[in-house]
Amino acid sequence: MTLRLADVLADPELSLRLADGDPAALNQTVRWCAVTELADPRPFLSGGELILTTGLSQLDEAAQRQFVARVADGRAVGLGFGIGLTHDRIPAATLAEARGHRLPVLEIPYSTPFIAVDRFVADRVLEEQYGRFADLLDEHDTLARALLSGRGLGALIGSLHQILGAPAMVVDVYGRVLATAPASAAWPVEQILFAARNGHAGDTPMAVPVSVEDSVVAYLCCRRPRRSADVLPYAVSLVGLELARRQAELAGKRRLAGQVLEDLVRGTIGGAEAERRLSPFGIRPADEHALLVATAGSRGDLRRRLVASPPMSGATTAVLEDCLIAVLEPGHSARAAALLLQDYLSRYGSDVRVGIGGWYAGMTGLRWSYYEAHEAMNRGPCINDREQMSLSGLLVASEDVPLRDLAHELLRPLRDFDAAHAGSLVATLRAYLDADGSVAAVATRLIVHRNTVRYRLEQIERLTGRSLARTADRVQLWLALSASDLLR
Numbered sequence: 001m002t003l004r005l006a007d008v009l010a011d012p013e014l015s016l017r018l019a020d021g022d023p024a025a026l027n028q029t030v031r032w033c034a035v036t037e038l039a040d041p042r043p044f045l046s047g048g049e050l051i052l053t054t055g056l057s058q059l060d061e062a063a064q065r066q067f068v069a070r071v072a073d074g075r076a077v078g079l080g081f082g083i084g085l086t087h088d089r090i091p092a093a094t095l096a097e098a099r100g101h102r103l104p105v106l107e108i109p110y111s112t113p114f115i116a117v118d119r120f121v122a123d124r125v126l127e128e129q130y131g132r133f134a135d136l137l138d139e140h141d142t143l144a145r146a147l148l149s150g151r152g153l154g155a156l157i158g159s160l161h162q163i164l165g166a167p168a169m170v171v172d173v174y175g176r177v178l179a180t181a182p183a184s185a186a187w188p189v190e191q192i193l194f195a196a197r198n199g200h201a202g203d204t205p206m207a208v209p210v211s212v213e214d215s216v217v218a219y220l221c222c223r224r225p226r227r228s229a230d231v232l233p234y235a236v237s238l239v240g241l242e243l244a245r246r247q248a249e250l251a252g253k254r255r256l257a258g259q260v261l262e263d264l265v266r267g268t269i270g271g272a273e274a275e276r277r278l279s280p281f282g283i284r285p286a287d288e289h290a291l292l293v294a295t296a297g298s299r300g301d302l303r304r305r306l307v308a309s310p311p312m313s314g315a316t317t318a319v320l321e322d323c324l325i326a327v328l329e330p331g332h333s334a335r336a337a338a339l340l341l342q343d344y345l346s347r348y349g350s351d352v353r354v355g356i357g358g359w360y361a362g363m364t365g366l367r368w369s370y371y372e373a374h375e376a377m378n379r380g381p382c383i384n385d386r387e388q389m390s391l392s393g394l395l396v397a398s399e400d401v402p403l404r405d406l407a408h409e410l411l412r413p414l415r416d417f418d419a420a421h422a423g424s425l426v427a428t429l430r431a432y433l434d435a436d437g438s439v440a441a442v443a444t445r446l447i448v449h450r451n452t453v454r455y456r457l458e459q460i461e462r463l464t465g466r467s468l469a470r471t472a473d474r475v476q477l478w479l480a481l482s483a484s485d486l487l488r
Contacts, residue, residue: 003030003124005078005104008050011120014112019081020095021104028077032125033118039067045074050106050121052080052114054087061093068094072101079103080117084110132230139163139231143238153179153242160222160235168222170210170239174340176313178218178243187221208236212244215305215347250317251307257281257318261325264363265370271363278363281316283327288359289366290334292326293373294341297351305348312340323377327366334359338383354383407480413463425463426481428456432468433478 006026009016018026031048034041037056045051051071058064071079079098081090090107098105108117146159153170160168161181169180175189187205207219220236260277263269269277275285283289292315306324311317314332318325324345326337338354345352355377357369372386414425428442432453435441439457443450457468466473 003121003128004028005030005050005106007124008078008117008121009106014117014120015109016080016112016117017107017109019090019105019107020099021078022102025078025102025104030077030121030125033121034076035114035118039063040070042070042074045071045076047075049074049076050078050080050117051076052082052108052117054082054085055091055094056086058086058091058094061091064091064093065097068097068101068103072098072103076103078106080106080108080114082108082110082112082114136230140234143231143235147238147242153239154181156235156238156242157181160231163231164222164229166223167205168220169205170218170220171207172218173216173344174312193219208232210236210240210243212240212247217243217247246311250311253281254307254317254319257316257327258320258325261318261327261366261370262320265320265367274363274366281327282329283316283366285362287330288361289330289369290328290359291357291366291369291373292328292334292338292341292354293323293357293370293377294326294338294345294352294354295323295377296345296349296353309344312337323374325370335383342383351381353377353381355379356383356385358386407483410464410466410476410480411484414460417459417463423456425456425460428453429460429477430481432457433474433481437468437474 004026005028008014008030009018009026029048030050031046032050033052034045034049035052036044037053038044039057041051053067055064055067058067068079079094081087081094083089090105095105108114142159142163143156146155147153149155157168157170157179158181167180167182167187169187170178171189171193172178173193175193177189193207205221205223207221209216210218210220218239220232220239222232257278260269260274264274264278271285306319306322309317309324312326314329315326315337316329318327324341326341328334328337334356338356341354342352345354355373355375357371357373357376360366360369376384376386411426414429417423418425424446428446431442431445432439435445439450439453442453446453461467464477466477468474468477
């Protein structure tokens, strides 16, 4: 129980008397005792003290009033004045000044040593602290048992709500509510996330970040608790422990789903086998699904970060190489899901690329949507929608076809020449194929003479051993440039 000034006054062994003060002020909490004869004790006060003095340095009215004013300025809760030493009774100026500052004054008789008052306050304060420590251990035990009950995060937040006497909620970084208690608690999630990232303000609930492996994955939200606020750090650690367990479970599922999708995309398993292995993830062949493929330029271990990323509502997520794949369930917005992925991956690099595939049914549809999304992702940063898939695009996107290696070998003589002579053979070849073989258009685009273009084309044919007059050779060179762009 909190020690009040009234409790000190009421102890019969101390024999204290209220010399002046409003009885309502006796309900103030006493944090400690401070014995002083200094004219200005403020540098040594932190607030909440009961000041004990004999008035040794307060020999005139001015000093008496100044001392009381300074004690009140130091946020003391009361003044205990010992009589029978320097003063036979409490000076009138002391009482008058204390009355003006609403500072209760207790008379301490000569027979009561200051050490007795000090010991009484210290014993009661320490008793309160030990009691709070015991209560805190009980609260920790309650939260731990709730988490270990098998009922998960909901049971933990329910117990926290009972302990705090205030609503509590866990929100992940996507703004998804993971648990709330009571169930009727409804806070604007967008405002909570904004306050969590920019500082608590106004009437918005406080949001304490929850980290797993040094990354914030959620926020524990609650109003300023009426009691037991000391339990919040332990609650945050338990929430982090539960989310880490979920994250590990999700990471295992993602690796498994990624392996199945990789086998499906590369054609190492048939449709029936893919259906059987994907059914535990809720991917049914009769439903239409769309795939998102996303990645980011990261200096760290991107694959580990992707595996540990938060789950997405309405999607089965998997990790394939350095890409996060989301298989969207029917009825969910691909654009909204792509924005979520972009927002999350932006934490790990600026070069965030998200590709959106089309909606298709069946296992063949999953493969087709993956290739569309993969090709869209490689068109550049930000979010890219699918384009109509072509046979050449499918060849470039497929990892089973060694097109990139062949492209490197085919274009290597041109790149070596450009590097050695500061040439522009690769750029000329690209412009020539884009212009459908028009020398005039290439000359205009590159701002060179037509004869210069013709000379460069002759060099390209000589170095590559391909003829730009043959359709088959043109296709090979165009595919090589496309594959080279994808690799870059």
